Amino acid sequence: MLAIPPGLDPDLLRSFVLIAEGGSFTRAAQAVGRTQSAVSMQIRRLEEALGQPLLLRGARGVEPTQHGLWLLERARRLLALHDEIHTTFRQPAVAGAVRLGSPDDYAIRWLPGILARFAASHPAVQVEVTCAPSNELVDRLAAGELDLTLLSEGNEPAGARVRWLWRGPLLWVGTEALARRRPLPLTLSSNGCTWRNAAIAALEGADLPWRMAYTAASLSGSLAVALAGLAITVAMPAPLPDGLRQLGAAEGLPPLPDFAIGLLRGPKTAVAEALAQHIEENFRLETSFEPRMRA
Structure with missing residues (x-):
């Protein structure tokens, strides 16, 4: 230890x-x-x-x-x-159940360590995790089906008080050969995804022809298509599977905007507040809310 x-x-x-x-x-x-x-x-x-x-x-x-x-x-x-x-x-003992929502991409990268540490410090709390796109999670929170959820910037309800946990750049990911193909083959999430909208807006702003080769429900699905050499995708800064690399201006691709990960809470309960505080503290330790992190 x-x-x-x-x-x-x-x-x-x-x-x-x-x-x-x-x-x-x-x-x-x-x-x-x-x-x-x-x-x-x-x-x-x-x-x-x-x-x-x-x-x-x-x-x-x-x-x-x-x-x-x-x-x-x-x-x-x-x-x-x-x-x-x-x-x-x-802290006083906290017990009960709490329902957490998270997009698949964030669940894979951050939740294993965060939830393991939370379980160790709050053994009497049962965490139920639902993975879905951000817009669906926001709707479920509003319907009372979740207590709190992670979400991508651009999906927050108007006037909602979101605790922003991380900000960084979106990156083009794939192979150099595919990045130079026109129209550019893409694999992205379904309509309504902020990453999809950002990628398409960047390409159209640069007047680059593109086509949607595949639609995936999660980043892992898009990365699988990219690994097969069929399309390129977008992702957050993170270790990439062997065979994929970050792409950019050198391959003729336009820059992508920064995006943020936020935490949206429902009605306050002792259990939900304990998990929310734990998530915020762990994000502060593991990530930075600074654009300089794009390096």
């Missing part, structure tokens, strides 16, 4: 993670409720304890050194474990 070595204050690690992900001492200081000079002192203490420089100022702001990158991955895990222990022993 991971343990925080003597002398490594979790508060120092938390400030380091916020700076490394956000590229700014100022934003990190605001997040932890300290002055910028106090956060700078924390980083000096951490660097002195480890004997290595961890952060450098670069063209895009503050960036981690090689030692800092190594620490960043492990600091996230240490803080997640630290917060799990703290939550388990300090």
Whole structure:
């Protein structure tokens, strides 16, 4: 089991993670409720304890050194474990069932670790997960069939209070040979998908001919078609299967817009609030709400 070595204050690690992900001492200081000079002192203490420089100022702001990158991955895990222990022993016991919605793409990438940690810290809570497109999940939440749901930006109801968890770019994914074919063969989700709309708008804005070769219900289905060499698709930044690569201007493709992942809640219950808080905390540790993450 991971343990925080003597002398490594979790508060120092938390400030380091916020700076490394956000590229700014100022934003990190605001997040932890300290002055910028106090956060700078924390980083000096951490660097002195480890004997290595961890952060450098670069063209895009503050960036981690090689030692800092190594620490960043492990600091996230240490803080997640630290917060799990703290939550388990300090929060009142929560019991019951909670119904969570999530698009397939997010469920595969983020939910396994998040739900495993939640189960460890809230053993008396039963989580029921429904996977469907964002627009369907929003309708189910409104109908009272879900307690909270993840969703893609562009599907939120007008005036809804959405907690935005992550923002980053959409990417073209496929093979170089297919990317240069005209009309461009695409595999995307069905009508109403914000990713589909963004891809088509980008191609039409660049006056590139395209055709919908395949329609898939989820990203995994689109990636399977792309792996077969039949079409290209769009995806969020993530490790890709062997045989697929990120595509872009070098292959004559137009840029795609950023998009965000949000959390929409229904009526408040103790169980739903506990899961919502857990999801938000874990997204803060594992991801960054900064456009610089497109690197």
